[in-house]
Amino acid sequence: MELYQMTIHELHEKLVAKEISAKEITESVFSRIDKVEDKVKAYLLITRDTAFEQAKDIDEKIAAGEKISPLAGIPAAIKDVMCTRGVRTTCGSKILENYVPVYTSTAVENLLREGIVMTGKTNMDEFAMGSSNENSRFFPTHNPWDLERVPGGSSGGSAAAVAADEAIFSLGSDTGGSIRQPAALCGVVGMKPTYGLVSRYGLIAFASSLDQIGPFTKDVTDCAIVLNYLIGHDPMDSTSVKIDKPDYTKALVGDLKGIRIGVPKELMAEGIDSQVKSVVENAIRILAENGALVAETSLPNLAYALSAYYIIAPAEASSNLARFDGVRYGYRVPDAEDLMDMYMRTRAEGFGDEVKRRIMLGTYALSAGYYEAYYGRAQKVRTLIINDFNRAFDEFDVLVSPTSPTTAFKIGERIADPLQMYLSDICTIPVNLAGIPGISVPCGMVDGLPVGLQIIGKSLGEEMVLRVAYNFEQLFGWKEKPNL
Amino acid sequence: MAISEKDVKHVAWLARLALTDEEVQKFTQQLDVILEHAGKIAELDVENVPPTSHAIPIRNVFREDEVGVCLAPEEALLNAPKKENQSFVVPRIV
C-alpha cells in the first residue's frame, strides 16, 4: 500500500513510530499528483515548495523528540475559497485571478498550527456557486470514478483530490451542500459542521448565514480528527460559537443500540433516482439490523427549502460580492472611461454567468417592493424549517437521507438548465438553512459511481452524527477505490 | 412572468453588471424559471412566523475598544489595480 493511499490516523502512527518521515509522505502524495492531476484537474494551484518546507519542519520536530499533533506532516488540500497569506486565492473567479491575500483564514491557520503540509488550493465553482465545478472560471474538475463526469460542487476539487489520493484530506465549504454533495459523488467522507462551529474569518463569503467550512476525509475517524483542530471560538467572527471543545474521536463508539434514526419522507420522495434510493434504503436497513431504531418521519416544510434557499443565499451573495469592484484588488478593465463604466464592465467580465444570475436574483429579492414577498417571507419559511427539525429531533437522535438525488452526472449535462442544477442540492440545503450538522458517508454504488448517505444531527450534535457514521462505515466496510 | 426584461436591466444596473441585449433576454428567461420556483413559498401561511436571520441564537457579540495592529500601507495596497501617493486610484467619478 502506498503512503498516499493511507488515512491520517494510519500515517500518524507510522510517523510517531518513526517508520516514515513527513518528507516521504509528501513525496508520495506529490508523485500521485504528478501521475493523476492531468486527468482529474483538482488543483488550481499546487504549492510544492512550501509543502516540502512544512514537511521538513515536522521531521525536525520528530527528530528533536517533540510530541506532534495527529495532523502534523499530513498533506492537505485547501479549497480556493479560503484566504492563504502570500498564496494566490482566486475563489474560482477571473475577478480574483491574481489576488494574493495578506492574511490567512482562521480555519487554515488552525490546521497550519498543527503542522499540516499544504499541497495546494483546489478548484471550485466560482464563488462556491454551483454543484458540478463547471462554474470554475478556469477549468472543470473531473470525477476520479469517471473522468467524463462532474465531481459535484462547489468543493469539487477538494472532494476529487481526496478521492484520487492527491491529498490525505482537504477542506471545503458548504453553503447548500457544497461539501456533502461532492463527497457523495466522489465516494469520500464530507462533513458540514454546525453553523458557527468553524470560524468563517478568511472564508470568502457566498451566503454569510449559511456558509460553513468542513473536512473531506477518507474515513470517519479522520473526519473526527480534523474536526478536533478545525473548530474553536474565534473572536474575529461574531457568529462563532463558544463551546468547550470536545474530543470527537471519543464519539466513535462501536454501538448503535437504541439510537433513534428518522427517515424524512420528503427527502426520499420524487426527484430521488430510484437506484440511489434503493442503495440508501439498503444502508438504512444495515443500521436497523444493528440495533438502531429506525422510523419514517415527516418534515413537511422541507418541500419549501429549495425555494427559500434560492432567495436567501443569492440575497446575501448579492451584497457580499459587491466588494469586487476593481477598486482595491482583483480584476479591473484596463480602459474604463469613468467609474461607472469601470464598475459595470469589470464585474461583467470578472464574474461568470452563474454568479451574475445569483447576484441579480438576490438584488431583485431585496429590492424595493419585492423584499417582503421574497426575502422577508423566505426568512419566515426558514423559521418553519428549523421548527420542523426541532420537532424531529425531539423524537430522533439523527435523521438520514440520500446526500444527492443522483450519482455524478456528465460534464455539460445540466449546465444549460440552472434550476435542474439547483435540484442537485435538494437533500442538503435544508441542513444549511437550519444551521445543523450533516455528514455524507459512502454507502454503495450505482453503475460504478458512488452514492452517499447523509446523516443529519441536531445543533452541535456532531458527536452523535459521527458515531452513527462511524458505525455505518464499520458495518458496511466499503473499500472501493477509483481506478485512475 | 415573475420578472420582466425591464426588471432585469434595472437589477443589473443596481448590481453594476453590464449586460448585452442577448444576455438580458437569456437571464430574464432563466431568472423567471427560478423565481417561479422560489415563488412557491407564497403558498405557505407565515402570518405569525418570526423571521430567522441566523440559525444560531447568539446575541451581543462585542469587542473591547482596543487598538490593534494595522496593515502596512504596502500590504493594504498590495493588490491595488492602480495606486498613487499611497492611495487607490479610481477613474473620474462624474
Add this chain to the structure above:
Amino acid sequence: MEFESIIGLEIHVELATKSKMFCACSTRFGEEPNTQTCPVCLGLPGSLPVANEKAIEYVIKSGLAVGCDISLYSVFHRKNYFYPDMPKNYQISQYDLPLCVNGHIDLDMEGYETRIGITRIHLEEDTGKLIHVGGAGRIAGAEYSLVDFNRAGVPLMEIVSEPDIRTPEEAKAYAQKLRSILLALGVSDVSMEKGSMRVDANVSIRPKGSTEFGVKTELKNLNSFRSLQRALAYEIERQKKAIEAGEVIVQETRHWDENKGVTSTLRTKEYAHDYRYFPDPDLVPMEFKSDWIEKLRAELPELPDERKQRFMKDYGLPAHDARLLTEDKPMGDFFEETIALYKGDPKFVSNWLLGDISYYLNTENLEIDETAITPRHLADLLRLIDQGVISGKIAKEIFPEIFETGKLPQVIVEEKGMTQISDESEISSIVDLVLQENPGAVKEYREGKERALGFLVGQVMRLTKGRANPQLVNRLLREKL
C-alpha cells in the same frame, strides 16, 4: 403670501472611540493615507466585522441624554450602494431597529422656548476619503480620484431630528445644543471643522397655517454653524421666490457654496436610491437589559441644561450668561474653577469669559482648553483689578500675553511696570498739565458739554499709559474744573 419653513436636520457625529467600529484599527485623524487599515476596514475578501462595545455605549448614552427610548433589541443592517469610498459597497448601518428613538432637545431662543423632536439615533460606519485630482480638486472636472481608507469604519452616530425646526436660527441653536450635550458626554470631539460633526439639512416651505408639507430639498456642505444658518436662510428665500414665480420645487440635493453664498443642484433624485437594506448576517442582534441601561443613565455627567439652571441658581447669573457658559463644557468648567479660586463676583468672571476672552478665542479660532490661560490666571487678574493694582484697561491689554506665554498676570504687570498709579499727588500734577494743554476742552466742559470730560480723562490715561486709577482721575478732574 406668508410662508413658514419646515426644517429637519440629519447630523452625523464621529464617536471618540480609540478603535474603529468593527475592527481594531486606530481612529486617529490626519495620518498618512492608508496607514490605518486592516482586512476588515478595507473590505478584503473573507474579513468579518465585530462590533465595538464602547461605540454602542456612547450612542445609548447620547440617546439617554436627549430623552430617547433605548431599544432593548437592536440590529445592524446593510445599506447597499456602490461608491469608491465604501470598501464593501455596503455600509453597515441600522434600519428599522435603531439603538435609540423618540428623543428631544429643548431650545431657549431668548424670547420663546421650543422643543425639537429627535426621531432616532443610530450607529453606522464612516466611509473613506476621496481626493480629486485635476479640475481644481472638485469632483466635477477631476481627471481621477484617490481613495484613502483611514477613516473607513470609524464609528458614526446619526441623529435624525423631526421636522420641528422653523427658522435657520433654531436650526443653528439645535445643532449647537446637540454639540454641547455630546461634548459634556465626552462621546465625540464634535468638530465641524475636522468633520467629526456633519450637518445635512432638509428644508421645505408652506403657506402659514397649512398642515401639508411642501417639496423638500436637502442641503449639503454645511461646514460651520454659520453656514448652516446662512444656507437655510438662502434656501428658504430661494424657495419662496420660486413658488411666488409659479415654479415647482424639485426634490433634490443642493450644495452650499460658502464663498458665493448660494445653493445649487448637486443631484436630483431621478434615480431613487434602492438601498436594499437587510439584517447583516455577519453580525448578531443586540439585546440590552434595562438595568444595564439604567446603569448608563446613572453614569451620565451633568448636562448643559442642568448646569445652566445650577449656574443661575448658585451664581445668580442671568439666563443668557448661564446658557453661553454651559454650551461649551470646557468654558463652563473654566468658569467654575475660576470662581473657586477667585471667590469674587461670578458676574464679573462671566463678563470676562463671555467678553474679551471669547472674543480672543473666536479671533484666534481656539478653544479655551487649547490656550495657555488657566482659571488661576483669570482669578489672579480679576483680583488685581479688585485690589486696584491695575485698571480694567490694563488687564485687557495684558491678557493676550497671558494666552500666549502662560505667565501669571502679576508677573507681566511687574515686568512691564504696569501697576496702576493711585498716588494722588502724581496724578494731580498730570491732570494740571492736561488742563493747561487743552483749553478748548476745558471751555466746552464749562459750557455744559459733559462729553469733554471723557476726552480729558483719555488724555490723562494717554500720558500715564493707562495706568492712572480711573476713579481718581475722574474725581480730580471734576474738582479742578
